[in-house]
Amino acid sequence: MPLLTGWAKKGLFEVQEYVKLCGALGRGVTSRPFYFRDIVEQFDAIGVGSLTVVLLTGGFTGAVLALQSGMTLDQFGARSVVGRLISASMVKELGPVLTALMVAGRVGSGIAAELGSMAVTDQLNALRALGTDPVRKLAVPRVLAGLVMVPVLTVISDFIGILGAWIVTVTQLRVASSVFWNSIVDALFIQDIWMGLIKPVFFGFAIVSIACHVGMRTTGGTQGVGQSTTYAVVAGSVAVLVLNFVITKLLITLLY
Amino acid sequence: MSTPTPLEDRLSRVKAPGEPVVVFERVFLAFGDNVILKDVSFQLLSGSTKIFLGASGAGKSTILKLILGLLKPQAGKIWVNGARTDQLSERDLMKVRDDLGMVFQEGALFDSLTVRENVGYKLYEESDTPLEEVHARVREVLGWVELDEHIDKMPSQLSGGQRRRVAIARAMTFSPRIILYDEPTTGLDPITSITIDDEIIKLRDIEGVSSIVVTHQLRDAFWVAEKMAVRRQDGQVEIVPASPEKLAQTQFVMLRDGDVAFEGTASDLRASTDPYLQLFQS
Structure with a gap:
């Protein structure tokens, strides 16, 4: 029982600290000082830096989806409507x-390792000692980049996925x-675009x-950095999957 | 320009020599059941040095973090430059930190920035000082620690001693009146340690900086306490044995089990008959 209580307390404490970070992020976005150079750097690191992995993921997912859908649709003699299935699946889900999962793997690990290393080598304390709020300097630019660049990367991934599916559909099917x-255009509604x-x-x-949050709270030297990463x-990947269900349910209720 | 707030007024007032700049009054701090500081009181006077000694885990570095406001005590009062910092918000603490330089253990240099960007960080990022002036100031302080030829290197290209000296340069760039040193010579060879000690002495005696040095290297502690820096007629700075007045300006504080076990000058420490202090000195 004490083990369970301790675990619950630790969990609640983490949630409390995460909510506090979100509050600090809100203040950081709406009040001075802003670190514009860091914001531009993070847009580049998170957005442009993730382009290759997102292009490969989107392209091959669209291609394999077309192959699999073609086989299934063949059973009903409906191979020609493969585009409908592709567009709905790619754009909405x-x-x-x-x-997001690719970004969680590439960007999430990078941020946790970088901030974690800074935390265990006292660089975050050094920032505070030099009069800089680490949340404004380090977290706000990264979160802004995530907010803007993940949707942009998603649009690119959707497009490349449909392109990959088109190549397979034309050459293989x-x-x-x-x-x-x-059929791609026929199947897409404005609500689908909004959801995507x-x-x-x-x-x-x-x-x-x-x-x-995880990176800035890292303790325990290099081992701690590894654990944080x-x-x-x-946590990022699980959050994406859970949020996907919750937001999809909400948007279906609101949009359709 | 906006009108200074009462806090800014209080912080900016020039302290006369001998006036307290850091005051701890019955400070208590614990992490869970682990009591770090039980009942710690001391004063750092303007222009003087306090050297904190003690075993690992005695709470020496914690005291520096409390002064900077990186940690808050659970009981007791802390004043820095006349401001009660244990009650200040993070935003107000930034103003207090404008007059506090800190040299962290291992330097804590930003490893993605060059030596120039590290040293000038506060002026580049947190002030409106023109870039030319910042560049000039960075060159000046790097010249002071004799590292100006390394200005465009990354911290990973420097030796341990050079990194500590860059950290000292970073702490003094914005001319703070108080500098805190956290184990500045730990892990360094004796010759390099002396160069670091000499920087601390020069800052104290030539620049008039009040300082707190946390260390468990007794040799370095006595070197800082028993030497002084003087500027010769040709402008060169020389390290010489300290005068009696200078000796009295450097006080040792020994922490033991969360309390102050000893406070006095280097000669008081040497003359102490307390078995723990004698064991520590042996």
């Missing part, structure tokens, strides 16, 4: 979730290109804020 693009754009905003915030990726 696979694009946002896979992009032998469906005419015009039929594919018509709203979800990554929340994912971006969750991944980066969790990584910052793992924890940031696991």
